[in-house]
Amino acid sequence: MQPRLVAEREEQAVSRADAPRRLVILGATGSIGRSTADVIEGAPGGFVVEAVAGGRDGAALARMAIRLGARFAAVSDPSAYADLKAGLAGHAIEAAAGDEAVELAALRESDLVVAAISGAAGVGPTHAALAAGRKVALANKECLVCAGDLFMRTAAQAGTQILPMDSEHNAIFQALGANTADEVEEMILTASGGPFRTWSAERIAAATPDQALAHPNWSMGPKVTIDSATLMNKGLELIEAHHIFGIPAKKLGVLVHPQSIVHGLVSFADGAVVAGLACPDMKVPIAHCLGYPARVPTAARRLDLAAIATLSFEKPDFERFPALGVAMAALEQGGALPTVLNAANEIAVEAFLAGRIGFMDIARIVEACCKAAARDSLGRTPQSVVEALDVDRSSRERARGLVG
Ligand code: MG
Numbered sequence: 518m519q520p521r522l523v524a525e526r527e528e529q530a531v532s533r534a535d536a537p538r539r540l541v542i543l544g545a546t547g548s549i550g551r552s553t554a555d556v557i558e559g560a561p562g563g564f565v566v567e568a569v570a571g572g573r574d575g576a577a578l579a580r581m582a583i584r585l586g587a588r589f590a591a592v593s594d595p596s597a598y599a600d601l602k603a604g605l606a607g608h609a610i611e612a613a614a615g616d617e618a619v620e621l622a623a624l625r626e627s628d629l630v631v632a633a634i635s636g637a638a639g640v641g642p643t644h645a646a647l648a649a650g651r652k653v654a655l656a657n658k659e660c661l662v663c664a665g666d667l668f669m670r671t672a673a674q675a676g677t678q679i680l681p682m683d684s685e686h687n688a689i690f691q692a693l694g695a696n697t698a699d700e701v702e703e704m705i706l707t708a709s710g711g712p713f714r715t716w717s718a719e720r721i722a723a724a725t726p727d728q729a730l731a732h733p734n735w736s737m738g739p740k741v742t743i744d745s746a747t748l749m750n751k752g753l754e755l756i757e758a759h760h761i762f763g764i765p766a767k768k769l770g771v772l773v774h775p776q777s778i779v780h781g782l783v784s785f786a787d788g789a790v791v792a793g794l795a796c797p798d799m800k801v802p803i804a805h806c807l808g809y810p811a812r813v814p815t816a817a818r819r820l821d822l823a824a825i826a827t828l829s830f831e832k833p834d835f836e837r838f839p840a841l842g843v844a845m846a847a848l849e850q851g852g853a854l855p856t857v858l859n860a861a862n863e864i865a866v867e868a869f870l871a872g873r874i875g876f877m878d879i880a881r882i883v884e885a886c887c888k889a890a891a892r893d894s895l896g897r898t899p900q901s902v903v904e905a906l907d908v909d910r911s912s913r914e915r916a917r918g919l920v921g
Pocket of ligand 1: 683684
C-alpha cells in the first residue's frame with residue numbers, strides 16, 4: 518500500500534512538472550510583457566496564461582489577452598475598460614478594471630506571477646501575489662526599492678520565492694548557483710553607461726529626451742531608458758540586489774561595460790569570479806525565470822565572443838552621473854530613503870520627458886527630496902504596502918513642488 522502511494526505521488530509530481538506552467542502576467546502590454554509573450558510563443562505547450570493585467574491601454578491589453586489565450590484581463594485605469602471590453606468582443610475572456618481588478622489578476626491560480634508593471638504601481642498587486650504564496654518573477658524593481666524589507670519578509674513568511682528577472686540580477690542569481698551570500702566577497706552589476714557615456718558634462722546638461730531615449734544596447738520602456746541614461750537605474754538595481762540577495766551595500770559594486778554582454782559578476786571568498794553573459798535581450802532572463810530550474814529555448818541572438826572580440830570595463834563617473842551616488846547614499850542610509858528616492862525619480866523622469874526640466878535636474882531634484890526627507894526624519898523603514906505608498910505619495914508631492 519505504502520510504496521504504491523509513493524509511486525503515485527511521484528507520478529503526479531512528474532506529470533505536474535510536465536504540465537504547462539500557469540502564468541499571470543502583470544504589465545502584459547509593456548516591454549517586458551511583450552518579450553514574455555514572445556518567450557511563451559516560442560515554447561508551445563510549455564505555458565498557459567491565466568490572467569494578464571495592464572495599465573491604461575485597454576485595446577492593447579485585449580489584443581495581448583487574445584494572443585496568449587488568457588482567461589482574465591484586468592486594466593488598472595477604469596476609463597480604459599470600454600476599449601478592453603470592445604477589444605475582447607466575441608472572445609470568452611473575462612474583463613475587469615481598477616486597481617482591485619489588477620490585484621484579482623495577481624491572485625488568480627498560477628505557478629508563477631510575472632511582475633512587470635513599471636513603477637510604484639506594481640507594489641500593491643505584486644505584494645498581494647507574494648502574500649498569497651505565489652512565486653514571483655520580478656521585473657518591477659521598484660517593489661524592492663520601495664519596500665524591500667517588507668517584500669523579502671512577506672516572501673519568507675509565505676514560503677515562496679522571488680526570481681530576479683532584471684538582467685543583472687538574473688545573471689548574478691545564475692552565477693551564485695548553490696552558494697550563499699556569506700561566501701560572496703563582492704557582487705558587481707554592470708551598466709552600459711547609456712547614450713551619454715562618452716559625452717562631456719556640458720553636452721549632458723543640454724541633452725534632450727530624444728537623445729536620452731536612444732539607448733545604445735537595450736530596447737526598453739521609456740522610464741528605465743531614462744534611468745539608464747542618468748545611471749539612476751544602476752542605483753535602483755544596487756538597492757534591488759541588496760534585498761534580493763541579502764548582501765550588504767559595501768559588498769556591491771558597479772562596472773561600466775559598454776558592450777552589455779557581461780550582466781553581473783560574483784566574486785567568492787576563494788578568489789573565483791563567476792559572471793553571467795548573454796547578448797542584451799530580455800528574452801534570456803525572462804526565459805530563465807519562466808522555466809526555472811529548467812531551461813526554456815528562445816530565439817534570442819546567440820553570443821559570438823570572437824565576433825565581439827573585445828569586452829571593456831571602466832569605473833562609473835560620479836561627477837557626470839550624480840544620480841548613481843544619490844542612490845548609493847539612499848541605500849547606505851536605508852530606512853524610507855530608497856522609497857523617497859524612487860518616488861522623486863519617477864516624478865523627475867516624467868517631468869524631463871515632458872520637457873519641463875533639464876537632464877541634470879533629475880538627479881538634483883531626487884537628491885533634494887532625499888535630503889529633505891532625511892531632515893524631516895522620514896526615516897522609518899516602511900512596514901506595510903500602505904506605509905510605503907504613503908511615503909511614495911508625499912515624496913511625489915515634494916518632487917512635483919521642486920519641478921515647479
Ligand atoms: Mg537591469
